[in-house]
Structure formats: C-alpha cells, structure tokens
Amino acid sequence: MNEFLDQFLLESRELVEQASADLLVLERNPLDKATLDSAFRAFHTLKGGAGIVDFFAMAEVVHRAEDLLAGVRSKDLSLTSAVVSECLATLDQVGTWLNEIEATGELPGDAVIAAEPAQGDTKVAEGETAVTVARPTAAEGWATALAGRHPGVGASALNAILYTPAADCFFEHEDPFDLVARLHGLLAIEVEPVVPWPPAGEIQPYDCNVAILALTRDSPAAISAALGSAFQRCVVVPVSGVDAGRSQDLPHDAKRLVEAQLDLLRDPPVQGRLGRLGSAGNVVRNVLRSVGRASEADVVEAAARAARAANDPARLTAAIAAILDGVSAPEPAVPTVVDSVAPRTLRVDAARVDTLVDLTGELIVVKNSIAHLAVQAQAGDSNVASRIRDIHTSLDRLMAKLQRSVLEMRVLPLQQVFQRFPRLLRDLGVAAKKPVQLVIEGGDTEADKVVVEALFEPLLHVMRNAVDHGVEDTPTRRARGKSELATVTIKAWRDADHVVVEVRDDGGGIDVSRVKEVALKNNLVDEDALEALPDERVIDMIFEPGFSTARSVSGVSGRGVGMDAVRAATRRLGGTVRIDSLPGQGATVRFQLPFSVMMTTVMVVTAGGQAFGIPLDTVEETFRAEAGRIVPIAQGRAIALRGQTVPLISLAEELGLKGLDPERPESIVVVVHGHLGRGGLLVEDVGESMEVMLKPLEGLLAGMRGIAGSTLLGDGSVLLVLDPAEILS
Amino acid sequence: MTIRLRSGDEIALEDACPVEDAATLHEYLVAAPGAIVDWSACDSAHTAVIQILIALRPTVRGHPRSPFLRTFIAPLLQPRQLDSAVGSGRG
Numbered sequence: 048m049n050e051f052l053d054q055f056l057l058e059s060r061e062l063v064e065q066a067s068a069d070l071l072v073l074e075r076n077p078l079d080k081a082t083l084d085s086a087f088r089a090f091h092t093l094k095g096g097a098g099i100v101d102f103f104a105m106a107e108v109v110h111r112a113e114d115l116l117a118g119v120r121s122k123d124l125s126l127t128s129a130v131v132s133e134c135l136a137t138l139d140q141v142g143t144w145l146n147e148i149e150a151t152g153e154l155p156g157d158a159v160i161a162a163e164p165a166q167g168d169t170k171v172a173e174g175e176t177a178v179t180v181a182r183p184t185a186a187e188g189w190a191t192a193l194a195g196r197h198p199g200v201g202a203s204a205l206n207a208i209l210y211t212p213a214a215d216c217f218f219e220h221e222d223p224f225d226l227v228a229r230l231h232g233l234l235a236i237e238v239e240p241v242v243p244w245p246p247a248g249e250i251q252p253y254d255c256n257v258a259i260l261a262l263t264r265d266s267p268a269a270i271s272a273a274l275g276s277a278f279q280r281c282v283v284v285p286v287s288g289v290d291a292g293r294s295q296d297l298p299h300d301a302k303r304l305v306e307a308q309l310d311l312l313r314d315p316p317v318q319g320r321l322g323r324l325g326s327a328g329n330v331v332r333n334v335l336r337s338v339g340r341a342s343e344a345d346v347v348e349a350a351a352r353a354a355r356a357a358n359d360p361a362r363l364t365a366a367i368a369a370i371l372d373g374v375s376a377p378e379p380a381v382p383t384v385v386d387s388v389a390p391r392t393l394r395v396d397a398a399r400v401d402t403l404v405d406l407t408g409e410l411i412v413v414k415n416s417i418a419h420l421a422v423q424a425q426a427g428d429s430n431v432a433s434r435i436r437d438i439h440t441s442l443d444r445l446m447a448k449l450q451r452s453v454l455e456m457r458v459l460p461l462q463q464v465f466q467r468f469p470r471l472l473r474d475l476g477v478a479a480k481k482p483v484q485l486v487i488e489g490g491d492t493e494a495d496k497v498v499v500e501a502l503f504e505p506l507l508h509v510m511r512n513a514v515d516h517g518v519e520d521t522p523t524r525r526a527r528g529k530s531e532l533a534t535v536t537i538k539a540w541r542d543a544d545h546v547v548v549e550v551r552d553d554g555g556g557i558d559v560s561r562v563k564e565v566a567l568k569n570n571l572v573d574e575d576a577l578e579a580l581p582d583e584r585v586i587d588m589i590f591e592p593g594f595s596t597a598r599s600v601s602g603v604s605g606r607g608v609g610m611d612a613v614r615a616a617t618r619r620l621g622g623t624v625r626i627d628s629l630p631g632q633g634a635t636v637r638f639q640l641p642f643s644v645m646m647t648t649v650m651v652v653t654a655g656g657q658a659f660g661i662p663l664d665t666v667e668e669t670f671r672a673e674a675g676r677i678v679p680i681a682q683g684r685a686i687a688l689r690g691q692t693v694p695l696i697s698l699a700e701e702l703g704l705k706g707l708d709p710e711r712p713e714s715i716v717v718v719v720h721g722h723l724g725r726g727g728l729l730v731e732d733v734g735e736s737m738e739v740m741l742k743p744l745e746g747l748l749a750g751m752r753g754i755a756g757s758t759l760l761g762d763g764s765v766l767l768v769l770d771p772a773e774i775l776s
Numbered sequence: 777m778t779i780r781l782r783s784g785d786e787i788a789l790e791d792a793c794p795v796e797d798a799a800t801l802h803e804y805l806v807a808a809p810g811a812i813v814d815w816s817a818c819d820s821a822h823t824a825v826i827q828i829l830i831a832l833r834p835t836v837r838g839h840p841r842s843p844f845l846r847t848f849i850a851p852l853l854q855p856r857q858l859d860s861a862v863g864s865g866r867g
Contacts, residue, residue, distance in 0.1 A: 217795055217824050224823040228844040236848040244831045248806050252798035257827050 052148065055100045059145055062096070063138050064466055065089045070131050070138075071469045075484055077126035077242060087116045090134070093141065102154050105144055112137040115282070123279055125211035127241050127258040129189045130282075135470070136189075190284040193237065193260050195369050200234040204262040208270060209282040211241065211258040221277060223259060229273040232264030243482045243532050246525070262286070301334045302371070309367050312360045324354050324363060331367055343370055357478040358515070395456050402452050406445060413441050459499045461539045461548065462490035467503065468510060472535060475514045481521065482532045483514055489539040494546040498640050501620055502548065505613040509550045509636045510535060512610070517554030517634050527631065529553065544642050544664075545622075551635040557586050557628035565594060586626055590614040618772070619743070621647070621662070621755070647741045649758075649768055651734035652717060654697075655704025660739065660768035662755065667718040667725060669733055674712055686716065686727060693718060695727040701774060702753070721772030728771070741768055785810060787834075789825070790817040798824035805832050815840045821849075829853055 069086035073079060090113040097105035112134045118124035147155045190207035197204075212223040227236065237260040244250065263270065271278045308327040328351025335344035350366035416438060424431045469485045476483035518524075518533040525531060536551045559582050566572050566588050577585070588594055592611040613636075617624040622640035641647075649660030650669075677686050677695060684695040695716065699705060716727040739758035744751055755770040779797045780788045785808045787801065805811055805828065813829065815821075816838025826849055829836065836853050839846050 212823075217822075222795075222823050224826055224844070224849070225820070228848075233848065236852070238830055238852055240831070247809065247832055250802060250828070250831055252802045252824055252828060253795070255823065255827065257823070257830065 052100060052152070055096055056145055056149055059093060059096055059141065062089045062093045063142055063145070066093070067135065067138055067470050068466060070134050071473055073126055074128055074131045074473070075242075083116065083120060083126070086134075087113065087120060090116060100154070102144075104155075105141060108137055108140055122213075124282070125213065125241055125258065125280070127209070127211045128239060129209050129258060129260065130211075132189050189260070190286050193235075193262060194286045195365065196237070197235040197262055198369060200262060203264060204234050204286050205232070205264050206262075206267060206270065207284045207286045208261045208263060209258065209284075210261065210274070210277065211280055212255045212277065213280065214241070214254050214256065216255045216277075217253050221255075223255065223257070223277065226274050226277050227259055227261055230261070230263050230265050230270065231273075232269070234262040234264060236261050246530065304334050305331050305367060305371060309364060309371070312364045312367070324351060324360050327351075327367075328354070328363055331370075335370070357475065358511075359478060399452060399456050403449075403456075406449050406452060409445055410449070413438060413445065454495070457496040458493045459496050460491050460493050461499055461502070461546070462487075464499050464503050464506065465490045465537055465539075468506070468537065471507065472510055472514065475511060476533075479514050479518075481514060481518050483518060484532055484534055486534055486536040487538075488536065492539040492541055492546060494640065494642055498546065498620055498622075498642075501616065502638070502640070505616045505624070505638070506537070506548070506550065508610070508613045510537075513550060513552040513554065513634070513636075517552040517556075519555050523555075541642070542639070546640045546642055548638040548640065549635055551633060553633040556630040556632055556634050557589070557626070559585050559628075559630075562586060562588060562594075566591075569594065583627070586628055589626070590624070618770075621741075647768070648736055648738050649741075649766075650717075650736045651766070652698070652715075652728070652730040653732040653734065654728075654730045655699035655702065656731075657704065658734065658764075658766060659698070659702075660758065660766050661717060661719065661728075661771060662768065663736055665719045665721070665771045667720055669715065669717050672714050672716050674714065677714065688718070688727075693725060693727045695729055696774065697729045698769075698774075699729075699731070701728075719771035719775070721775040724775070726771075726775045728774070739766070739768070779804075782814075785812065786837075787811050787813045788817065789813060789815040789821060789840075792819050793821040793825045795822040795824045798822065798828050801825060801828045802832075805834055809834075812837055814838050815845070818842060818845060821845060 066086050066089035069082050069089060072082045073086060076082070090109055094106050094109040094113060097103070097109060115124065115130055115133060119126045119130065124130060144155055189209065193207050194202075194204055208227075210223065210227065212221060213219070216223065227233065238257050239260070241256050241258050244256070250256075265273070267283050270281070270283060274281065308331050311323060312327050328347060332344045332348045332351070335347060347363070347366050347370070350362045354360050354363040420431065420434055420438065423434065428434075465487050469487070472483055472485045513535050514533075518535075519527065519529075521531050524533065534553050536549075538549045538551070540547055562585050563577055566585070567574060567577060571588055571591050571594060572580070589610045590613070594611065614624050617638055617640070620640055622638055624636065624638045626634060626636045628634040648663040650663050650666055651658050651660055653659075672686055677684050680692075680694075685692050686695055687693075714729050715731065715733055717730055717733065718725055718727050720726075741756040741758055743749070743756045744754055748754070753770055753774045755768045758766050758768060760766050778789065778791050778793045779800050780790070781804055782788055787804050789797070789801075801813075805813075809832075811834055813834045814837045818840040820842045821840075826845075829849075830852055833853065836850070839850070
C-alpha cells in the first residue's frame, strides 16, 4: 500500500470516529449547532479525502449524507434519529470499505458498482419542488428496514417517506397526520419522536415532536401534490426494485431447509440459544449461497451476527422470514461495531521520539567506551574492574530510562476504547427498546496499550449486561419516577500505579435474592453458607463460572453471560473487578487495572528448594512464626494474626514439591490477598524484590493454575511468578 | 366539546378533535395516568392529539370512525411489546 493510501486510511478512520461521536451527541441534542457543524465538517473532509485518492464511490455516498446534514443546517430537515441512522449507515459503509482497503491495499473493486445506485438523480417533481430522489443503497438503511418491517405491504410499496415536521408546525396550521392521510396509496406508517419523549408531565402538547415514516404506492409527484409545502420536509426514497430479481422462490428443498431453521428459532427459548442462533444462521447462509443468492446470504450472515450480539433472535428471524416472503431482508439495525475501527496505528508524541533519539546517542557513547575498555583490559590495566562497574552503572541508568520511554510510547488514552461505546450503547439500547445515553468521564486517563485494547471486550460485556438487565424497561422506569432516558456512565481515573475504570448504570441494581436463588440452584454454595454470606459476597457470585451458564434465572438466556469471562480477562491483565449495587438505584462495576502490564514488582521466595516470584502488590506482610503458633484446623493449618484467623498453605506442597520439614522450629509466612480473602503461604526463605518483565505462559503451559507468568533472571534462569489468588482459591 | 372526562377515569374523544384538545388530553392523562381513552366516536384527530396518545400510550378503547385512525394510528397504540419486561431480573 502506498503512503498516500495509508494516510488516507488513518485520517478517514479518525473522521469516521469523529462523525459518529458527533452524530450521537446530535441525536440527543438536535439543536447543538457546534456539533452539527463539526459533524458536517467531518463528512465534508471525508468526502474530500475520498476524492483525492480517486475513490469516487465513497465520495458519492458520503456526499449524500453530507447533503442530509446540509439540509438540517439550513433547517429544511429536522434531525431525527432516522437521519442519524442514515448518516451512521453511511459511516458503516465507509468503515467496511476502509477495512477492505487495509486488507487488500487497493480500492475495493466492487465499490464502483456500489456507487452506481448511490448516484441520486435529481428530479423536478410537480409543484416545481426540486427533490433529490435517491435510489436505495446500503446507506439507505431506514427505507429498506421500514419495508422489511412491513412484509405484508412492503413488496407493493413504491416509495418510503421520511417526513419530519417543524416543531412549531402546529402554529402554522400544519397537521402532519392529516397530510399523510391524503396519500391515496398509503400502506404503512411508523412514528418516532424527534427527541426522546420527556417525562409525561413535561411534554409540550403544542410542539410537534413526531417524525413520520411511511410506505406508499404513490409516486413522488403524487406525494408532492398531497403534502404541498410540507413536501420540502420529506426525504423520499424509492423502495421498489429492491426485491426485483429475487422474487423467484427458493428451490423446494432449499426452502424447506430455510423454513426448518425459522421454526427452530421460533421455538420457545431453551438451552443454548446462542449456539442455535449461530447454527441456524450458518445453515440459511450456506443454502442461499448454494443457490447463488450471495447478497441475501450476506444479509442473513449480518443479521445472525447482530442477533448474537444483541442476544435476540428477532433480527435473524425477520431476515429469514423476509427471504421466504420474497421481500428484501431488512438491513440489520444493530451493526456490530466490534470488528471495525480498532486502532492499528500508534500515534506517538514527537517529544517522546526525541527522547529515544537522545537515549540512542548516549547508549552509543557507552558502547564505544566498552571497546576502549577492551583495549585497556588487553593491556593489563589494573583499573578495568572499576571501569566496568562505572559502565554498568551508566548502562543501568540508560536502560531504565529507555524502558520508561518505550513504556510511555505504548501508553494510550482510554478514550481510544471508550469512543467505540457511544455508538454501541445506542444500538444496544435500540435493540432492547430502552433509550440509553452514555456519559464518558476521564477518557484522557492513560494506560498501557495492552490494557486499553484488552479492556474493550470486558467493558462490552458489562455494558450489555447493564442495558439488558440493569436498566429497567420504560414503563418500570416511569413508574419508579426515573427519567425514561437511562444513563450509563463510564469513568476512568488514575490511582497510583493503577487505572480504575468504572461502569455505572442507573437501573434497578442487582436483585440479591435472585442471585441467591440461582447460586443455590446451580450448587455454587450450600444453603447454610449462603445465609452467612454478606450481600456483597452474594453479588460477587455472579462472577462465578457456574453462575453465568445458569439458564434458570428468568427463562432468558444470556442473563449474566460473560461475567466470569469478564473477571478472567481482567485477571489476565493483572487487575481485579468487583461490583457494587444499590437496590433501585443501579449497579457499578469497577475494574482496577495495572497502569502497565509489562513491569511487575515481585518478591522472590524459596519453596521446595526452588525460587518463585510473588507479585508484590498482592503481598500484605511477611513474618516469622514459631511452630507453636501454627494450629491445625480441619485438614489444614491456620495462624492467628492480630485477632484474625488466617488459613495457611505450604507453597511447596501446593506446587507438588518436597514439603517443609514439619519439625522446623520456625516458619516464614507470606500473607497474600486474593479476591476471595487472604491467606498465608509457608515458604522456606524470602529474598529480594525486583522489577521484572512478566511474560504470560504460552502453549501447553498456558492453562497452568497458580502461575501468572515467567521472567528471566540475571543469571539466565527462569523465575516462575505465582498468582496467589488462584493458589488460595 | 370533542373531549370529555367521563366518570371512572375514562376520557372520550368524539367527532373531529382539534389541536386544542391536545392540551386537555395531556392534562387529563397526567392527572390520571391509568385513564382509558375511548375514541370510538372519533371522526378525526389533529396530529397534536395523536402525538399525546403516542407519547403517553394510554389504553384506548373502541374502533374510531376514521379509517385513517383505525388502520394506521391504532396499531401504533398497541400495548408496548412486552419483550423488554423480562429484563426485570435485576430490578
């Protein structure tokens, strides 16, 4: 790929991010002029860039979205969520193209074809109103989706109308529904609020807050005649011809296979719905491909992905049903943003690079002095030893500096991962029919690249849970006197050597009694133990692996899905995660992560004659204990420490090594804490502590319990670093 | 009057409801959120009135005389899909 294209990719990605973020802000606050301008600029620059690299298909598609925003700026159009969805769909299309360019190094070959129907042909309709009548494209998602939602009439519809009356239209004697009712060929109507409905008492009865989506058999001219001057506030998109060429039925066998999948999906949900979604999607996709209907196969595949992401088979069912009906399948309304726009290039502050250049210079000086030293040594100089020590000191200083500089270069603001969530949360909210807004705080908090990038998945799980299970449905929220628009807050801050990331929702909180019920049902704990547990420990059980597979919680699969995965992923990063809940007020999931995963301070201990490292941040204290203080309890041992009983484990025995001599008069106890509480490790000796680069175990050893990773010591030997939390559990 | 408050928390929309009825309807529904709206004698309704019905979703009774209301607006006032109600597990 040439550098030109490289730069284009980089900039376009940033512009797509910027435009997405702006659009989402606008959706909540359509009157925010500065953001509208910013979004408009982003689209405009995106178009310009596409023109420069001769990517005309993209320029064309972006141009159309830009036109929509221009309409909003000139107040010809209201900024409805349909307009936002339209623009977002364009950005999705651009994102797909960018990925393709990145993969192949060339402009997509079929983009030219894709651009063909994207060319809007401007027609002058009756009444001398110039309207852009665009042919449907992937970006015209709302019209296709609208037709798809009305399979009964969608096939005979000619045009889809998006009519957004002005807020003050009632004062102008405009009666939008009355106008729409004049359409002779009206087939279906949908209504959406221009801004989310405020609480009942705050609704302004004389402000028009509805946008009307309609399907009609009328021609644009007839629509213009019926709507009169209101036609200027309409976007008209032809929907006919979408299913042309697909109207032939599937071959008999193929049809039966597809129907069977549909039945399967419509069965009441039982075990393994996600798996079922996936396999049904695959079967239908393969059937369609085998009969040469690849584009529909792609639609089904996308719908299956969206359905899995939302854990809701409705999308897939609708897509399959649409194919059986011979109607074009709706574009999946929840595009999986997951696989797009991951940062692949690292932008580094020039000052940081300068520091590296300086360091390189200093290192060369030290290297040269070693050559000089070699000459001195050969000559039998007696001062060589002290010179070597000097050079070692310089090297030590420079290496430390180098290490720090390189680490800093890998540092990214968390915004990198946060910025993908507003869009995602919006789509999750739409899928769950719960209006949700995302508030981001502390996006400029920095953390190691590895941490930032690995955070995406766990945060996604948590947010999905927050929307699906935390946030109440609209009637419940209304009944509880909460704003219908739920808020999920993601907040990050630096806390000494750690980065804390918090996801808070203002939903119903966690139902402790229900968690208890499930824990009992799944034998995670017995009844007596459960009674003794404080609420916070009960809530913590949703992180247990056995809990998340629990199907019995409510009859809905996916409840708590992934919370054990969330904890596992966090622990892989060397962090912890916990959850707090205030009944009726929401839940907070808090991640505490190391600032950098590369450097860990470990304490070296000896057990069974071997050296092991224990991460220093898990060590509470170290002390010598006389044999008499250690008392046997049940099968184990324990020691009383300042009034508390601390269970003891012999590290050597635990690791399968030769144990300590039980007759030793004195033992060394290292008290460590894990997420289940603290415990003491009996070791033979405690050595120095050191900073090490921790490497996770790979290959066959990857799954080894109790080992966090390994590092090389100065003498070339391998030091295994333990994971006390795993050893204690 | 084209809008009346009957006894027992029931609001009747009759004949052609003009834009002014929106404020009255809004007022009634805010005062009595559980009220039922009977629109069986409704010939037509201004967008402002329909907007209140769409925003507040009261239970509506009867089939309005207007074919437009019957065919296109009534389906929008169906009780909300209960598919989100199962999300109450945590709440």
